Amino acid sequence: MAASGSVFSETLQEITRTKLDELSKRRQSFEAAKAAVLSSVREEEDPVKRLEKLSSGVKKCFAVNWDHRNPKHRNRAASIPHDSRGKHVPLTTELKNLDRFLAQARHDPSVSAKMLSRWENSLVGHLDTQSLKYQYASLYGQLVTEWLSGDRSGSAPAKSSDVDVEMGEDFEDVGTAAKLEARMQWEKMVFEPANVDEGLLKSYLERLFGFRDSDKEKVWDALKSMRTEVRLFEASMLYATQFTQGTLQWAISGLLASGLLSDEKREVLRDFQNNPVILTEIADVLNMRMAALSSWSWGDEVPIEQRRQISGIFNITMHEDLLQAIFLQHIGVKWSVFLKRAFTAFRGAVDAWKPMGKPIPGAVRRRLGYYLGPISTSGCLVSRRGQIYRDHYFMAQLLSHDAQVVGNAEGEEEAEYENRAHKRARASVQQAPRRAAQVMRAAAPALRKVAAPAQQAMSFSMMPSPDSSGSSEAESEDEGDNGPQNPMQRKQRLLHLLSTDILLNTNLNGEITAFHSVFDQWNPLLPHETILGVMEFLGVSETWLAFFRTFLTAPLKFTDDDASVRPRPRRRGTPAAHVLSDCFGETVFFCLDFAINQSTCGQPLWRIHDDIWFWSPDHDVSVTAWKTVREFAAATGTSINEKKTGSVRIAHDPNVSLPLDASLPQGEIRWGFLQLSPLTGRFEIDQTMVDKHIKELQTQLRDKNKSIFGYIQAWNTYAATFFSSNFGKPANCYGVEHVDQMLATHERIQKGVFATPADSATGRPSDDAPVASSVVDYLKKTLERRFQTTDVPDGYFFFPVEMGGLDLKSPFITLLQIRDSVLASPHQLLEDLAKSERRGYEEALQRFQNGDTKRERYALDEPNWQPETRQERDTFIAFEEYVRYREEVDLKMPLQAHHVFGKLMQEPKQQSVELDEARIRAALQQLAGQANLRGITSSWPQMEPYWQWVTMMYGPEIVDRFGGLNIVDSGLLPMGMVSIFREKRVTWQG
Numbered sequence: 001m002a003a004s005g006s007v008f009s010e011t012l013q014e015i016t017r018t019k020l021d022e023l024s025k026r027r028q029s030f031e032a033a034k035a036a037v038l039s040s041v042r043e044e045e046d047p048v049k050r051l052e053k054l055s056s057g058v059k060k061c062f063a064v065n066w067d068h069r070n071p072k073h074r075n076r077a078a079s080i081p082h083d084s085r086g087k088h089v090p091l092t093t094e095l096k097n098l099d100r101f102l103a104q105a106r107h108d109p110s111v112s113a114k115m116l117s118r119w120e121n122s123l124v125g126h127l128d129t130q131s132l133k134y135q136y137a138s139l140y141g142q143l144v145t146e147w148l149s150g151d152r153s154g155s156a157p158a159k160s161s162d163v164d165v166e167m168g169e170d171f172e173d174v175g176t177a178a179k180l181e182a183r184m185q186w187e188k189m190v191f192e193p194a195n196v197d198e199g200l201l202k203s204y205l206e207r208l209f210g211f212r213d214s215d216k217e218k219v220w221d222a223l224k225s226m227r228t229e230v231r232l233f234e235a236s237m238l239y240a241t242q243f244t245q246g247t248l249q250w251a252i253s254g255l256l257a258s259g260l261l262s263d264e265k266r267e268v269l270r271d272f273q274n275n276p277v278i279l280t281e282i283a284d285v286l287n288m289r290m291a292a293l294s295s296w297s298w299g300d301e302v303p304i305e306q307r308r309q310i311s312g313i314f315n316i317t318m319h320e321d322l323l324q325a326i327f328l329q330h331i332g333v334k335w336s337v338f339l340k341r342a343f344t345a346f347r348g349a350v351d352a353w354k355p356m357g358k359p360i361p362g363a364v365r366r367r368l369g370y371y372l373g374p375i376s377t378s379g380c381l382v383s384r385r386g387q388i389y390r391d392h393y394f395m396a397q398l399l400s401h402d403a404q405v406v407g408n409a410e411g412e413e414e415a416e417y418e419n420r421a422h423k424r425a426r427a428s429v430q431q432a433p434r435r436a437a438q439v440m441r442a443a444a445p446a447l448r449k450v451a452a453p454a455q456q457a458m459s460f461s462m463m464p465s466p467d468s469s470g471s472s473e474a475e476s477e478d479e480g481d482n483g484p485q486n487p488m489q490r491k492q493r494l495l496h497l498l499s500t501d502i503l504l505n506t507n508l509n510g511e512i513t514a515f516h517s518v519f520d521q522w523n524p525l526l527p528h529e530t531i532l533g534v535m536e537f538l539g540v541s542e543t544w545l546a547f548f549r550t551f552l553t554a555p556l557k558f559t560d561d562d563a564s565v566r567p568r569p570r571r572r573g574t575p576a577a578h579v580l581s582d583c584f585g586e587t588v589f590f591c592l593d594f595a596i597n598q599s600t601c602g603q604p605l606w607r608i609h610d611d612i613w614f615w616s617p618d619h620d621v622s623v624t625a626w627k628t629v630r631e632f633a634a635a636t637g638t639s640i641n642e643k644k645t646g647s648v649r650i651a652h653d654p655n656v657s658l659p660l661d662a663s664l665p666q667g668e669i670r671w672g673f674l675q676l677s678p679l680t681g682r683f684e685i686d687q688t689m690v691d692k693h694i695k696e697l698q699t700q701l702r703d704k705n706k707s708i709f710g711y712i713q714a715w716n717t718y719a720a721t722f723f724s725s726n727f728g729k730p731a732n733c734y735g736v737e738h739v740d741q742m743l744a745t746h747e748r749i750q751k752g753v754f755a756t757p758a759d760s761a762t763g764r765p766s767d768d769a770p771v772a773s774s775v776v777d778y779l780k781k782t783l784e785r786r787f788q789t790t791d792v793p794d795g796y797f798f799f800p801v802e803m804g805g806l807d808l809k810s811p812f813i814t815l816l817q818i819r820d821s822v823l824a825s826p827h828q829l830l831e832d833l834a835k836s837e838r839r840g841y842e843e844a845l846q847r848f849q850n851g852d853t854k855r856e857r858y859a860l861d862e863p864n865w866q867p868e869t870r871q872e873r874d875t876f877i878a879f880e881e882y883v884r885y886r887e888e889v890d891l892k893m894p895l896q897a898h899h900v901f902g903k904l905m906q907e908p909k910q911q912s913v914e915l916d917e918a919r920i921r922a923a924l925q926q927l928a929g930q931a932n933l934r935g936i937t938s939s940w941p942q943m944e945p946y947w948q949w950v951t952m953m954y955g956p957e958i959v960d961r962f963g964g965l966n967i968v969d970s971g972l973l974p975m976g977m978v979s980i981f982r983e984k985r986v987t988w989q990g
Helices: 003-045 045-064 071-078 089-107 111-155 174-190 198-208 214-234 245-257 263-273 276-291 322-348 361-372 381-392 422-428 432-442 444-450 487-508 530-538 542-551 579-599 618-637 689-703 708-726 734-757 776-786 811-819 826-850 853-858 870-876 879-883 896-905 918-926 943-964 974-983
Strands: 302-308 314-318 513-520 555-558 605-610 611-615 648-649 674-676 684-687
Touching: 003 045, 003 111, 003 708, 045 089, 045 111, 045 245, 045 811, 089 111, 111 708, 111 870, 111 943, 174 302, 174 974, 198 432, 198 530, 198 618, 214 322, 245 263, 245 276, 263 276, 263 322, 276 322, 302 879, 322 579, 361 826, 361 853, 381 487, 381 896, 422 943, 432 708, 487 513, 487 605, 487 611, 487 896, 530 579, 542 579, 579 605, 579 618, 611 618, 618 648, 648 811, 684 734, 689 708, 708 811, 734 811, 811 943, 826 853, 826 870, 826 879, 826 896, 870 974, 918 943
Parallel strands: 302 555
Antiparallel strands: 302 314, 513 611, 513 648, 605 611, 674 684
């Protein structure tokens, strides 16, 4: 199967070479014709005759001909090689008019020499512009060739002569040593069984779900209903036609978006997807395999390899054959969709899942109704939080429907961090690379096979964060609460949630306590006994338990091991990038989510996979929640990563330090490059951590220096996406200060990366890498040194590749487009809320005293209820009582807590720039009808604000130099090969 992808790739490379050869011939032909025309013109002294010769020559160079009276002339023109037939409408019009004007010039002595000179300069300008287009088309071809060569050399093991390093006794390949150390640690985890007390796990589950507990009768009933649904679902999976062309389409789409497959297998799958005959054959085979589910197996062995992520972590990825991958993808998706539906039904069961928010006793409801009239909980702050939780965080790893495809864009990966509270523990760990290097030297022959880097897993960001579709202005303030999001978007929204609730709770309730933790090596360490024990408790049959057990105990063998090494069965953990692994993880975590719900009276655990967050204005509730997490870990045989665990207790007054309960974790709350300040309650960028990644970016860019395209792809992924994602997505809860901090940090990154380029082996300044002030400056100098191309316009780097540009991404543009849309200070909104509540209280008091409230009581459930004493009946409630349930009810004020919540959660919209130049408008019109455009198109309103900015900022120079927005005519570009390469993941060295 892999061969098919290789044949496809080789064919595309051959097409690319042919296209580049044709381009070279066309350029030579055009330049020869241009030189001949200019030479003949220079020999002519008469201005009119010179212009006639030039006009005739330009027609030949561009194959422009409309004179049907001279077929001999037309045929001769058509023989001139060209690539732009029919694309020179402005030039054609100019030449037609010029023929008429020349007729006047032959007879009318009043036609001035200045006018003739202007016409001549215009025609020469057209020739020069086309030469420039050919020059950049040729440069583009050289860059593609360079990229292809770099990819082929990058896939082969490096020769000793290629490494400019002085090999000595003390030489230590830290990157390879770290890789080996990661492998050794992984092998210790997955090939040794977990020590799980299965009796303790069972008793924990029975206690949690109310087995023989009269107080939890409704919970146990909901569990029994779920078990019934499990049996019905298993029966549906026995149908003989599980696999059809339709089901294979979504299964393959899911695989293509996952991180499981190599680039070669991805190419093969795309071929499968477009071939009904092959799909039918695959469906037949997999239906037979499904019918024999009880005898399914992995085979003798499953190859695995290490892949370095951009964060520096090494993932272990399985390489099962494609039919096996499709089979498991289908089963995983079916179980995922079912489990999400079953868990959602459990959450909705009567009196099983406790509702969010403070319960309002009946006596309090009657009292509030007497003083305020009918009250509503619709749209209140608690209901809005609950909606976000249900839509985006409850069982978030599970799929909502079969065809759902979710993934992160390349570079959208969380940076690895370590709490300062645990840094002392690093002393012994820092010796690991040296110990690993010693082992590496002893095993050098075997390790040469793993020196070639593995490509990072593939995933796609399917869609931007959608706008809310609420039915009212207040509801639509909180954008993105409806519709799917990728994992990174959910993480960013979670940070916005915490930041917003810190602002609200410290202002409304005086304080907030929060903790954040990550489970230690969840996927590699998750015990099989825990997975199967929970599944069995939820009603999964022995048939499927046996299948899951076989799936989990795959016989694994590293691709770089020699033939004498026997495959070993996995004893714990789940395979990465498999949907079934997400099913197992979320099923186990369902127990934790429910345990937190029960112990905290309805407050949610905000969780994304194994990343857990909890916060509450009640310090004791947070202590209870953390105790519940610990109990869960003990019962399931899992553990907390102490280095990524921390808590804070933040007061409204930054000068007040509130004590943390000793049972809460003592580390910091961190995510990506952000750390939460316990004094200000703000997430701030850790610049020390950024400095380390600046050095890492320098290292990675040096590895990509052989190819301009490869260099830009690495820059876009690391500098533009990875850094930006880990700085946190701007939102009103952060304020404009956060955007300014991101802008300043991106500026510092560029200055740091290009200030002193160093040789990758010696660490000394490199003669090959030019000192530059920015990435554009670096690329300009590299193009000049490598291809002798000078005076490159800035827009060449930022324009889309479809137009002949290099598609360099600028994080500055995106940030500057939203800066003016962000709240300058979130605190002003909270001050407005405080004033609004005071005004609302005064207005409610006035309505009560005027008798308006009395007339509204008829709509209450108990309209005749009233307080016992005359004084209570006549005296309006205190302000504190009026706002006590501000989060649970609608107080009928123009500005309420849920309005402020929605406003603080808003992500700023990118501001468009205006189309204010006639020449850009005309250049955009020339793009009409041009196929396969991306980014910059003929429709200004439909263009993304980013590309509008690029067009207006860099477009004028491009139009002046190239006569339009196309740097290179589209037909000259080898876009097929470029598209394939752009879909490949960056290979990170380590």
